[in-house]
Amino acid sequence: MEELKSQIEDLKLNLSNVETKEYKSCFTSLVSILEAMNDKLEELTVNQETMEENIKFMDNDLTDIQDELFEEVSIDELSDMEQEYTEVSCCHCGNTIFAEQSTLKNNSEIPCPYCNKNIKAN
Ligand SMILES: [Zn+2]
Structure with a gap:
């Protein structure tokens, strides 16, 4: 230049x-x-x-x-997250709900978002 x-x-x-x-x-x-x-x-x-x-x-x-x-979010963490959630069916209306496994384990009553009844028991 x-x-x-x-x-x-x-x-x-x-x-x-x-x-x-x-x-x-x-x-x-x-x-x-x-x-x-x-x-x-x-x-x-x-x-x-x-x-x-x-x-x-x-x-x-x-x-x-x-x-x-x-x-x-690593791949490992992603699969950990997947494992934490589980698919359950409401025993009243039969709809599928994704819930944390710890929630399912620690709560005897979980209200169904569809029918508002306890998904775990009659
Ligand atoms: Zn239900």
Whole structure:
């Protein structure tokens, strides 16, 4: 980038030595175009660096989110959770209810959400 800038400066210097009138105005505008392009290029480079930086941050954030997501519930924990719940049928209405095994074990009365009677006994 700096090299390009100094090349433009050199060219500018060389062209300023051209005394032929008809070329001079042409060269002057050529140099100003080159300078404008160089400025634009610098601007784009800065923007690109900023974007790369942002993408890096976003990538890090994403990795964190992924880590959190997969950390929170592992396969083992998932099957543990499945084992905790069990399917029971209400002995009054016959509807299927998912209940925690500990709840079933520790409570002699569990109200059925369908018929409101105790699913465990008549
Ligand atoms: Zn019921």
